[in-house]
Amino acid sequence: MTTSHASPRETTEGTVYTVTGGDWDExxxxxxxxxxxxxIVNMGPQHPSTHGVLRLILEIDGETVTEAxxxxxxxxxxxxxxxxxxxxxxxxxxxxxxxxxxPFFNETAYCLAVEKLLGIEDQIPDRATIxxxxxxxxxxxxxxxxxxxxxxMELGATTIMIYGFRDRELILDIYELITGLRxxxxxxxPGGLAQDLPPGAVDQIREFVKKMQKNLPEYDKLATGxxxxxxxxxxVGYLDLSGCMALGATGPVLRSAGLPxxxxxxxxxxxxxxxxxxxxxADTCDSYGRFLIRLDEMRxxxxxxxxxxxxxxxxxxxxxxxxxxxxxxxxxxxxxxGNSLDHIKxxxxxxxxxxxxxxxxxTEGFRVPPGQAxxxxxxxxxxxxxxVVSDGGTRPFRVHFRDxxxxxxxxxxxxxxxxxxxxxxxxxxxxxxxxxGVDR
Amino acid sequence: MSDAKGTNGADGSNGVNPEKDLAASNLPGRRGDxxxxxxxxxxxxxxxNGGDTSGYGxxxxxxxxxxxxxxxxxxxxxxxxxxxxxxxxxQGLVPGNVIDKTVVDRDEITFHIEREHLPRVARTLRDDxxxxxxxxxxxxxxxxxxDKGRELHAVYHLRSITHNRLIRLEVSAPDADPHIPSLVPVxxxxxxxxxxxxxxxxxVFDGHPxxxxxxMPDDWQGFPQRKDYPLGGIPVxxxxxxxxxxDQRRSYS
Numbered sequence: 152m153t154t155s156h157a158s159p160r161e162t163t164e165g166t167v168y169t170v171t172g173g174d175w176d177e178x179x180x181x182x183x184x185x186x187x188x189x190x191i192v193n194m195g196p197q198h199p200s201t202h203g204v205l206r207l208i209l210e211i212d213g214e215t216v217t218e219a220x221x222x223x224x225x226x227x228x229x230x231x232x233x234x235x236x237x238x239x240x241x242x243x244x245x246x247x248x249x250x251x252x253x254p255f256f257n258e259t260a261y262c263l264a265v266e267k268l269l270g271i272e273d274q275i276p277d278r279a280t281i282x283x284x285x286x287x288x289x290x291x292x293x294x295x296x297x298x299x300x301x302x303x304m305e306l307g308a309t310t311i312m313i314y315g316f317r318d319r320e321l322i323l324d325i326y327e328l329i330t331g332l333r334x335x336x337x338x339x340x341p342g343g344l345a346q347d348l349p350p351g352a353v354d355q356i357r358e359f360v361k362k363m364q365k366n367l368p369e370y371d372k373l374a375t376g377x378x379x380x381x382x383x384x385x386x387v388g389y390l391d392l393s394g395c396m397a398l399g400a401t402g403p404v405l406r407s408a409g410l411p412x413x414x415x416x417x418x419x420x421x422x423x424x425x426x427x428x429x430x431x432x433a434d435t436c437d438s439y440g441r442f443l444i445r446l447d448e449m450r451x452x453x454x455x456x457x458x459x460x461x462x463x464x465x466x467x468x469x470x471x472x473x474x475x476x477x478x479x480x481x482x483x484x485x486x487x488x489g490n491s492l493d494h495i496k497x498x499x500x501x502x503x504x505x506x507x508x509x510x511x512x513x514t515e516g517f518r519v520p521p522g523q524a525x526x527x528x529x530x531x532x533x534x535x536x537x538x539v540v541s542d543g544g545t546r547p548f549r550v551h552f553r554d555x556x557x558x559x560x561x562x563x564x565x566x567x568x569x570x571x572x573x574x575x576x577x578x579x580x581x582x583x584x585x586x587x588g589v590d591r
Numbered sequence: 592m593s594d595a596k597g598t599n600g601a602d603g604s605n606g607v608n609p610e611k612d613l614a615a616s617n618l619p620g621r622r623g624d625x626x627x628x629x630x631x632x633x634x635x636x637x638x639x640n641g642g643d644t645s646g647y648g649x650x651x652x653x654x655x656x657x658x659x660x661x662x663x664x665x666x667x668x669x670x671x672x673x674x675x676x677x678x679x680x681x682q683g684l685v686p687g688n689v690i691d692k693t694v695v696d697r698d699e700i701t702f703h704i705e706r707e708h709l710p711r712v713a714r715t716l717r718d719d720x721x722x723x724x725x726x727x728x729x730x731x732x733x734x735x736x737x738d739k740g741r742e743l744h745a746v747y748h749l750r751s752i753t754h755n756r757l758i759r760l761e762v763s764a765p766d767a768d769p770h771i772p773s774l775v776p777v778x779x780x781x782x783x784x785x786x787x788x789x790x791x792x793x794x795v796f797d798g799h800p801x802x803x804x805x806x807m808p809d810d811w812q813g814f815p816q817r818k819d820y821p822l823g824g825i826p827v828x829x830x831x832x833x834x835x836x837x838d839q840r841r842s843y844s
Contacts, residue, residue: 224805224808229815229822237837398780399779399780400780410752523699524697527757536728542629542630545842546843553728553729553784
């Protein structure tokens with residue numbers, strides 16, 4: 152690359168330099184010539200270390216950040232609006248794409264809210280609930296692995312990145328076996344699950360747990376005591392408890408300030424009160440504390456996964472009410488996953504009513520009594536809340552996701568202002584924002 | 592059921608008081624009354640742009656959300672309501688003027704607050720030791736275009752970590768005057784949430800430090816999450832058949 156930037160352009164606010172990569176020497180020399188030390192840097196929205204299309208607007212004085220602001224909205228896809236034009240069941244296909252690193256949490260939170268509106272929380276089969284917990288905890292592992300991996304990469308620690316993605320791949324293989332997809336699953340449906348676990352899934356998860364118990368200490372050995380890692384992370388991205396409460400930060404950010412608030416313990420859902428696990432906390436309020444919490448949460452998630460596997464008993468995975476239960480008799484055909492031929496033979500050949508019912512349920516959907524509900528789950532990033540309003544129709548009247556990434560990202564300014572430019576990256580990585588969830 | 596109606600005459604001659612003994616839970620679901628009407632639905636299948644071939648064109652239905660609840664609300668709901676009313680009285684306010692109504696539905700309590708009192712109520716809920724709702728989970732807008740005079744709703748969920756409780760506040764504003772006081776001074780976390788709700792619904796949060804669009808481009812016209820704002824989309828061809836855009840498809844609501 153011969154020119155690293157286009158020629159400077161004058162505006163009323165000052166000189167604008169556009170840098171797209173390559174050698175910055177020329178730019179540094181030009182900037183040094185001007186007598187103004189105060190520079191506004193636009194980082195992103197296309198920048199490898201801003202976790203997706205996040206734009207950071209930093210006002211810097213030398214190496215110090217004096218003001219930091221976020222520009223978001225670059226990944227806004229109007230999911231909440233789209234949901235109002237689909238049936239309640241089709242909604243899972245949309246919400247799974249919000250925070251694409253935590254699809255099972257989005258699906259579960261949405262389904263819990265819809266089930267609350269329907270008043271069928273008590274009728275969800277045990278097996279479906281246990282599989283939901285199982286998948287959510289695997290998902291917590293895969294989300295934290297990405298956070299630690301990409302966070303490490305942004306520090307220049309590429310080994311952590313390779314380790315993280317190596318282990319995440321094992322989990323994605325399990326997702327693929329169970330749901331057919333590595334992400335965007337739409338596997339958890341209002342009333343239960345799309346289908347049961349396939350043969351071999353339990354064995355593969357058991358094998359994974361064994362492998363992961365061997366791999367997790369590697370992160371400890373590599374990073375926890377590493378002086379360079381600690382020097383970059385400790386006291387960076389500081390946010391104390393009062394800051395967390397004022398800014399509504401939840402998840403590892405809140406727990407790094409010492410408050411053991413976890414919705415799985417405080418307001419248990421999906422039977423979390425019956426599982427044995429701890430809520431790790433730290434009192435350092437910094438990025439390093441959040442890293443340690445994530446590592447420990449992965450150990451706890453493995454414990455829960457093992458308990459889920461021990462509890463699994465054969466049984467239905469969809470609610471018994473035929474007016475709600477989406478036809479879950481699926482089988483793999485030559486053109487992909489679809490209704491099983493046996494089921495189609497039965498409804499086409501023997502029962503016209505069953506055929507009509509199937510057709511109505513799939514095209515029209517089920518009606519949900521009017522009212523509103525709020526369901527919240529503890530996602531890897533914090534409180535993931537879903538506010539759902541129904542007007543009694545077959546489509547949601549309004550669905551709003553309170554995504555923890557969106558709320559926690561507001562803390563970026565409080566964490567970064569007054570610090571070094573290089574620490575901005577560490578602080579943002581410790582929040583672990585995913586723009587799919589922030590922008591929706 | 593007709594038998595029950597016959598024996599329990601209005602004169603109560605058999606000693607049964609129909610008002611008391613026929614609890615709502617013993618009766619089949621009733622349509623057309625109870626709750627709060629938000630819309631009147633005519634016809635079915637969302638088809639109102641052509642001749643009625645379904646035979647359902649004359650159907651008139653009232654769409655109703657759960658209405659005001661009477662005391663006791665049950666569980667800790669009464670405690671929170673008592674504490675809130677008491678704290679408001681201490682501040683020289685009449686609770687009836689501040690809290691429009693209280694709805695208990697699906698194990699959740701909703702306080703409908705008059706908009707001018709919202710910041711005072713939120714501060715009380717946050718600071719009163721018996722209430723202590725420290726965490727606000729943001730604001731969610733809802734647009735009821737047919738609920739005249741209260742088209743725009745802002746819904747807040749407040750969580751108390753101290754007492755492990757969750758309540759909902761709901762505030763409404765007419766479309767003609769879409770102003771609601773900002774809660775940023777009480778809950779700074781609502782900064783981005785209020786910007787988002789303004790961006791999508793056009794609710795103006797008075798007192799917000801910098802109420803600008805957050806998701807949509809700065810020069811965007813209109814408020815996309817309002818019900819009268821079209822979704823847009825194009826027809827999709829699948830195996831030779833045309834499938835209309837999502838907002839043109841038949842709706843059963």
